[in-house]
Amino acid sequence: xxxxxxxxxxxxxxxxxxxxxxxxxxxxxxxxxxxxxxxxxxxxxxxxxxxxxxxxxxxxxxxxxxxxxxxxxxxxxxxxxxxxxxxxxxxxxxxxxxxxxxxxxxxxxxxxxxxxxxxxxxxxxxxxxxxxxxxxxxxxxxxxxxxxxxxxxxxxxxxxx
Amino acid sequence: xxxxxxxxxxxxxxxxxxxxxxxxxxxxxxxxxxxxxxxxxxxxxxxxxxxxxxxxxxxxxxxxxxxxxxxxxxxxxxxxxxxxxxxxxxxxxxxxxxxxxxxxxxxxxxxxxxxxxxxxxxxxxxxxxxxxxxxxxxxxxxxxxxxxxxxxxxxxxxxxxxxxxxxxxxxxxxxxxxxxxxxxxxxxxxxxxxxxxxxxxxxxxxxxxxxxxxxxxxxxxxxxxxxxxxxxxxxxxxxxxxxxxxxxxxx
Numbered sequence: 090x091x092x093x094x095x096x097x098x099x100x101x102x103x104x105x106x107x108x109x110x111x112x113x114x115x116x117x118x119x120x121x122x123x124x125x126x127x128x129x130x131x132x133x134x135x136x137x138x139x140x141x142x143x144x145x146x147x148x149x150x151x152x153x154x155x156x157x158x159x160x161x162x163x164x165x166x167x168x169x170x171x172x173x174x175x176x177x178x179x180x181x182x183x184x185x186x187x188x189x190x191x192x193x194x195x196x197x198x199x200x201x202x203x204x205x206x207x208x209x210x211x212x213x214x215x216x217x218x219x220x221x222x223x224x225x226x227x228x229x230x231x232x233x234x235x236x237x238x239x240x241x242x243x244x245x246x247x248x249x250x
Numbered sequence: 251x252x253x254x255x256x257x258x259x260x261x262x263x264x265x266x267x268x269x270x271x272x273x274x275x276x277x278x279x280x281x282x283x284x285x286x287x288x289x290x291x292x293x294x295x296x297x298x299x300x301x302x303x304x305x306x307x308x309x310x311x312x313x314x315x316x317x318x319x320x321x322x323x324x325x326x327x328x329x330x331x332x333x334x335x336x337x338x339x340x341x342x343x344x345x346x347x348x349x350x351x352x353x354x355x356x357x358x359x360x361x362x363x364x365x366x367x368x369x370x371x372x373x374x375x376x377x378x379x380x381x382x383x384x385x386x387x388x389x390x391x392x393x394x395x396x397x398x399x400x401x402x403x404x405x406x407x408x409x410x411x412x413x414x415x416x417x418x419x420x421x422x423x424x425x426x427x428x429x430x431x432x433x434x435x436x437x438x439x440x441x442x443x444x445x446x447x448x449x450x451x452x453x454x455x456x457x458x459x460x461x462x463x464x465x466x467x468x469x470x471x472x473x474x475x476x477x478x479x480x481x482x483x484x485x486x487x488x489x490x491x492x493x494x495x496x497x498x499x500x501x
Contacts, residue, residue: 137295137299138303138382139299141295168375169373171381225288229292229296247385
């Protein structure tokens with residue numbers, strides 16, 4: 090008997106196409122899996138409104154579950170509640186750091202206007218002496234930083250709340 | 251149609267995002283530095299993503315089988331109801347940042363209120379978009395200050411940008427029977443505080459940027475009713491090209 094836990098464990102094998110080290114479960118985009126009228130309904134939510142990876146994730150989820158023998162599956166995209174970086178799993182944060190992307194810091198200051206950039210430790214050498222190069226990085230969810238100690242340029246998975 | 255006022259409101263909201271997103275996308279590959287090229291296209295992507303959610307929902311409210319692609323790409327010029335501000339040409343980088351700043355400073359307090367709409371889907375779209383808009387406003391504010399309080403050249407040019415674009419700012423607060431109807435039926439929360447909040451942001455940033463608001467009172471409006479500036483047709487010809495040349499194409 091396939092249950093929700095089983096579905097979730099299979100979805101651990103579906104990765105974010107742009108950050109392949111993260112699964113859709115780590116990323117927190119899978120919000121629910123339930124049986125409605127005999128079909129599995131997987132609910133997902135976008136990280137950013139225009140995230141071009143959502144369509145791919147939807148297709149990957151469908152094909153992964155088909156591969157596991159679950160044929161009647163639907164994927165539904167919902168906007169509420171809005172995704173936040175708090176939904177990234179601890180496991181996901183660890184994987185990001187190992188991959189060379191700094192995970193989101195728990196930013197306290199919500200006054201985005203004129204707030205100083207967050208201190209983001211370098212994922213390579215661990216130094217806190219780093220600087221923000223740009224608020225916008227290689228994908229919608231990332232900012233660009235550089236380490237002042239080891240000079241490593243790196244992506245920061247920016248905080249979204 | 252279940253709610254015509256809501257449909258018209260959503261078109262206005264969605265068209266603003268779509269058209270500004272299209273303008274910013276024109277910068278792709280032409281940014282003054284790589285980081286800004288990436289920033290402008292990121293913001294464009296957010297705006298086009300928001301437009302897709304909003305116009306898809308407008309299609310649901312309209313109930314005539316139109317989705318975001320049909321509404322976004324297959325209307326005629328006079329059927330678009332975006333602000334004149336967002337269709338203005340990119341000009342130089344300062345013009346683009348000024349257009350963006352005047353818009354972001356308006357969008358943030360607007361979304362902050364729409365989060366409390368009694369319409370669940372509109373509230374959900376606003377909640378999602380607000381998080382992105384905060385980053386946009388931070389980015390554009392910082393550039394206004396940096397350019398205004400920068401070199402003599404950058405100061406003069408960003409002041410010129412403000413002088414040129416200011417005339418389109420009053421339309422941000424255009425209001426008519428669409429808003430009245432939605433406020434009466436409780437779908438829209440009270441939006442009256444947006445203008446003073448926008449003025450506070452704008453004044454604070456311009457003060458730090460050492461630039462001043464022009465004293466003439468020229469105003470240009472009409473976008474909300476489908477009357478556009480001469481630039482709009484050119485923008486649409488590019489935006490709609492693929493769907494017009496290859497009807498119903500998908501990719």
